[in-house]
Amino acid sequence: MDTKVKQSQGKLKWVGTRQVRPDGVDKVTGRARFGADYSLPGMLVGKVLRSPHAHARIISIDKSKAEALDGVKAVVSGEDFPDIAKEEAFIGEGPINFRYMAHNMMARDKALYDGHAVAAVAATSEEIAQKALALIDVQYEVLPHVIDVRDAMKPDAPILHDDLFTEGVTPEPTRASNIAKQVEFGRGDPDAGFAKADVIVERDYSTQPVHQAYIEPHATLASVDEEGKCQVWASSQGHFMVRAYCAKLLGLDLANIKVTPTEIGGGFGGKTLVYIEPVALLLSRRCSRPVKIVMDREEVFRSTGPAPGSHSTVKIGATKDGKIVAGYAEMRLQAGAYPGSQIGPAGMTAFAPYEIEDVKAVGIDVVVNRPKVAAYRAPGAPLAEFPVESAIDELADKLGMDPIEFRLKNAVKEGTQSCYGPVFQKIGFIETLEAVKNHDHYQTKLGPNQGRGVASGFWFNIGGESTATVNVNEDGSVVLIVGSPDIGGSRASLALMCAETLGIDYKQVRPLIGDTDAIGYTFLTGGSRVTFATGLAAIEAAKNCIDDLRKRAAILWDIDVSNVEWRDGVAHPVDAYSDEHEPMTLKQLAAQSAKTGGPITGHIALNAEGAGPGFGSHVCDVEVDPETGRVEILRYTAVQDAGRAIHPSYVEGQIQGGVAQGIGWALNEEYIYNAEGRLDNPGFLDYRVPVCSDLPMIDTVIVEVENPNHPYGVRGVGEVPIVPPLAAVANAIEAATGKRLADLPMSPPKVLAAIDE
Amino acid sequence: MSKHHISTSINGESREFLCETRQTLLDVLRDELGMIGSKEGCSSGDCGACSVEVDGRLVCSCLVLGVEVDGKEISTIEGMADGENLHPLQTKFLEHAALQCGVCTPGFLVAAKSLLDRNPNPTETEVRYWLAGNLCRCTGYDKIVRAVMDAADEMRSAS
Numbered sequence: 079m080d081t082k083v084k085q086s087q088g089k090l091k092w093v094g095t096r097q098v099r100p101d102g103v104d105k106v107t108g109r110a111r112f113g114a115d116y117s118l119p120g121m122l123v124g125k126v127l128r129s130p131h132a133h134a135r136i137i138s139i140d141k142s143k144a145e146a147l148d149g150v151k152a153v154v155s156g157e158d159f160p161d162i163a164k165e166e167a168f169i170g171e172g173p174i175n176f177r178y179m180a181h182n183m184m185a186r187d188k189a190l191y192d193g194h195a196v197a198a199v200a201a202t203s204e205e206i207a208q209k210a211l212a213l214i215d216v217q218y219e220v221l222p223h224v225i226d227v228r229d230a231m232k233p234d235a236p237i238l239h240d241d242l243f244t245e246g247v248t249p250e251p252t253r254a255s256n257i258a259k260q261v262e263f264g265r266g267d268p269d270a271g272f273a274k275a276d277v278i279v280e281r282d283y284s285t286q287p288v289h290q291a292y293i294e295p296h297a298t299l300a301s302v303d304e305e306g307k308c309q310v311w312a313s314s315q316g317h318f319m320v321r322a323y324c325a326k327l328l329g330l331d332l333a334n335i336k337v338t339p340t341e342i343g344g345g346f347g348g349k350t351l352v353y354i355e356p357v358a359l360l361l362s363r364r365c366s367r368p369v370k371i372v373m374d375r376e377e378v379f380r381s382t383g384p385a386p387g388s389h390s391t392v393k394i395g396a397t398k399d400g401k402i403v404a405g406y407a408e409m410r411l412q413a414g415a416y417p418g419s420q421i422g423p424a425g426m427t428a429f430a431p432y433e434i435e436d437v438k439a440v441g442i443d444v445v446v447n448r449p450k451v452a453a454y455r456a457p458g459a460p461l462a463e464f465p466v467e468s469a470i471d472e473l474a475d476k477l478g479m480d481p482i483e484f485r486l487k488n489a490v491k492e493g494t495q496s497c498y499g500p501v502f503q504k505i506g507f508i509e510t511l512e513a514v515k516n517h518d519h520y521q522t523k524l525g526p527n528q529g530r531g532v533a534s535g536f537w538f539n540i541g542g543e544s545t546a547t548v549n550v551n552e553d554g555s556v557v558l559i560v561g562s563p564d565i566g567g568s569r570a571s572l573a574l575m576c577a578e579t580l581g582i583d584y585k586q587v588r589p590l591i592g593d594t595d596a597i598g599y600t601f602l603t604g605g606s607r608v609t610f611a612t613g614l615a616a617i618e619a620a621k622n623c624i625d626d627l628r629k630r631a632a633i634l635w636d637i638d639v640s641n642v643e644w645r646d647g648v649a650h651p652v653d654a655y656s657d658e659h660e661p662m663t664l665k666q667l668a669a670q671s672a673k674t675g676g677p678i679t680g681h682i683a684l685n686a687e688g689a690g691p692g693f694g695s696h697v698c699d700v701e702v703d704p705e706t707g708r709v710e711i712l713r714y715t716a717v718q719d720a721g722r723a724i725h726p727s728y729v730e731g732q733i734q735g736g737v738a739q740g741i742g743w744a745l746n747e748e749y750i751y752n753a754e755g756r757l758d759n760p761g762f763l764d765y766r767v768p769v770c771s772d773l774p775m776i777d778t779v780i781v782e783v784e785n786p787n788h789p790y791g792v793r794g795v796g797e798v799p800i801v802p803p804l805a806a807v808a809n810a811i812e813a814a815t816g817k818r819l820a821d822l823p824m825s826p827p828k829v830l831a832a833i834d835e
Numbered sequence: 836m837s838k839h840h841i842s843t844s845i846n847g848e849s850r851e852f853l854c855e856t857r858q859t860l861l862d863v864l865r866d867e868l869g870m871i872g873s874k875e876g877c878s879s880g881d882c883g884a885c886s887v888e889v890d891g892r893l894v895c896s897c898l899v900l901g902v903e904v905d906g907k908e909i910s911t912i913e914g915m916a917d918g919e920n921l922h923p924l925q926t927k928f929l930e931h932a933a934l935q936c937g938v939c940t941p942g943f944l945v946a947a948k949s950l951l952d953r954n955p956n957p958t959e960t961e962v963r964y965w966l967a968g969n970l971c972r973c974t975g976y977d978k979i980v981r982a983v984m985d986a987a988d989e990m991r992s993a994s
Binding site: 096098099101102103105106107108109110111112114115205290291292293294295341342343344345346372374375565566567725727728730731732734735736737738739761762763767768769770771772773775776 | 855857865870871872873874875876877878879881882884911912913915916921925928929930931932934935936937938939940941944959960962963964966967968969970971972973974975976977978979980981
């Protein structure tokens with residue numbers, strides 16, 4: 079990076095300001111086009127037939143009656159898709175097994191959960207498609223099912239996969255079970271550590287699976303022409319992901335698939351997979367007409383997401399003076415119907431905020447007859463850190479210490495080796511705790527039946543592959559092309575960084591998300607990576623563009639490029655030549671670009687490393703109604719280290735949104751399965767996400783401890799804020815009632831039962 | 836199956852359409868009239884993403900049949916801005932960053948406008964309860980409530 083760019087340090091013009099987002103007007107006027115808003119001439123309606131059984135062998139599927147119905151153009155089931163071998167790929171935040179992904183997309187020999195796709199049709203209308211689904215004759219042999227993770231681990235449990243042998247245990251098992259894998263993280267000798275402890279707390283905890291509950295259901299439009307060229311429009315967190323998975327699951331060449339990202343109506347990790355895209359492609363290939371599939375809300379609940387539920391045992395020991403000396407966690411996660419819950423991140427994050435010499439975290443991946451889990455905001459961390467942050471609170475109480483002081487005494491800082499391995503670089507955990515301690519909220523007086531809870535949270539954040547192109551238009555305005563779908567305002571933050579680097583007005587930068595043919599590979603929007611990694615790409619592309627601009631000025635001035643400096647959007651000759659040439663603006667250079675070598679652009683493709691870990695500390699006040707057990711959130715303050723907030727409003731928004739989801743996880747959200755293993759609450763009426771009247775204003779404090787690996791100091795911010803609320807609410811309820819609730823959600827019946835104990 | 840001929844007014848413009856009995860107003864808006872601003876989040880009246888006004892009454896268009904709006908006046912998100920001037924609610928949503936993914940935004944704006952038409956000076960609690968039928972999973976509602984209160988303020992001082 080020898081680019082000559084002078085930036086007056088600390089005096090940033092655009093970074094840190096609250097500009098209107100570039101896609102804003104489209105979104106407040108109804109113009110923005112999301113997944114379901116795309117149509118093509120001759121388009122057919124695709125619909126998916128789903129298993130009504132939690133666990134059943136598929137004896138036969140007779141499509142003939144459906145195929146004979148007037149208006150039906152294609153009918154497909156598992157046998158029409160290629161068989162995929164077991165192949166693990168490490169993509170992003172967790173391992174992917176393509177065989178499982180293929181079978182989850184469309185059942186083969188067995189249906190493994192209520193809602194599992196078993197067949198699909200394409201027809202000329204929605205009504206005909208629905209009729210056709212009813213005409214597909216599927217013969218099932220219903221098998222015993224298992225919904226609860228503890229039941230699934232019992233030796234006599236119904237087995238989902240005959241070929242599943244537990245990985246990561248010795249001796250190697252000789253018979254199949256529902257336990258897919260066991261992993262361990264930690265160091266030292268926890269037994270020896272606990273022997274040094276004066277106080278030990280140990281408890282079992284459980285969390286329920288929760289759905290990401292994005293408001294936009296999955297939607298896709300696919301079109302295959304007679305030559306086999308495929309086009310897909312998809313609402314997803316990564317169009318390159320959609321391309322790769324469709325190619326893999328259908329046995330197609332990547333080169334034959336173009337995926338265009340639509341606006342995405344929320345994802346939170348739940349749109350990092352494919353469900354309907356390969357189905358729509360296959361249907362379209364069968365009849366050479368475009369096929370659109372849009373899930374309804376019931377399908378979203380029954381067949382996509384959620385985050386895993388968990389049962390955990392957590393034990394922590396501390397000395398009298400408040401030093402944590404040992405930690406142990408065993409976490410049993412519900413993977414859903416196929417292996418692959420986030421036991422890795424759960425094991426790594428559980429104790430991550432604390433310096434503990436003797437510590438061990440065990441994660442166990444267990445299959446059950448539920449939808450296969452997907453990533454959900456800091457995948458694995460909330461369910462792992464909830465028990466630990468609850469135990470920390472319990473310990474502080476037993477030691478008679480303030481919960482913030484106790485955390486401060488044990489908090490990780492720069493140079494600390496984390497419980498999961500790496501040594502932390504510059505981090506801002508302590509700063510978040512200090513900010514909570516000094517916040518007015520922490521001193522506010524509480525009334526009867528009210529309580530205050532504190533909890534912290536950690537997430538790694540990731541970098542990864544991003545590509546960016548900066549094209550300078552003839553009038554000096556700029557188009558910034560990236561490959562990251564924008565879920566929460568990233569076009570604004572990327573345009574701000576691009577404008578800052580080039581030294582031009584933010585409104586002169588028009589950001590665009592290129593389709594898979596228009597921009598180089600870019601990893602999906604997840605892991606809180608976009609502002610960091612794609613931001614880095616936008617900055618580097620802008621710097622390359624500046625190099626080109628300096629070259630153009632050098633040509634016009636007939637001096638060496640090393641004598642041209644770029645300052646605040648203007649090319650300046652260095653001192654020795656400053657009398658001979660007038661500085662030239664980007665606009666002037668753009669106007670003369672034909673004379674100096676043609677269009678001016680900057681481009682970069684990179685794999686960003688050094689994402690700064692994120693920490694947050696939250697404080698929550700609740701009031702518990704002793705007659706109903708209802709918990710009201712009175713006040714909530716969330717503090718987070720953002721490294722640097724490029725667009726503070728959207729950083730605050732990420733924090734507030736994460737908190738709201740965490741509160742839903744803590745208090746309301748759960749899946750209700752009946753005795754037949756069918757989901758009884760697949761809708762927003764009975765699966766209760768927080769509504770506007772459930773919440774107070776969510777106060778945010780952004781702490782800025784710059785990430786040294788990013789030019790503007792950015793850390794990812796999207797995931798951390800969902801981690802602390804689970805325990806912050808539980809700790810507040812404990813403070814209000816004297817009862818520690820360890821099973822989520824802390825819904826009124828459970829709270830009431832605890833009070834009445 | 837014969838279709839029904841419906842005459843209605845949408846955002847002040849006379850519109851006619853043919854629809855089947857089973858089609859909802861939302862289906863008609865999106866699929867027959869190409870007005871994609873109203874969104875389908877649940878088709879059960881729980882999320883409010885399809886909010887429109889029918890004769891001044893706030894409804895979920897997924898719970899209204901197309902045939903029911905014959906002779907009625909419908910307002911949708913597409914009619915909210917006045918020419919090239921955004922409605923103050925739209926402007927405030929942008930200024931306050933009251934949207935992230937934006938898919939719930941049209942519904943929130945239509946619902947919020949319906950509130951301010953009735954109650955130009957709502958309390959925070961009144962805003963929260965009026966908007967309780969609109970789900971947002973991204974924002975935690977904080978900035979939405981602030982944007983609505985701020986728009987109400989501005990509209991009061993302008994009138």
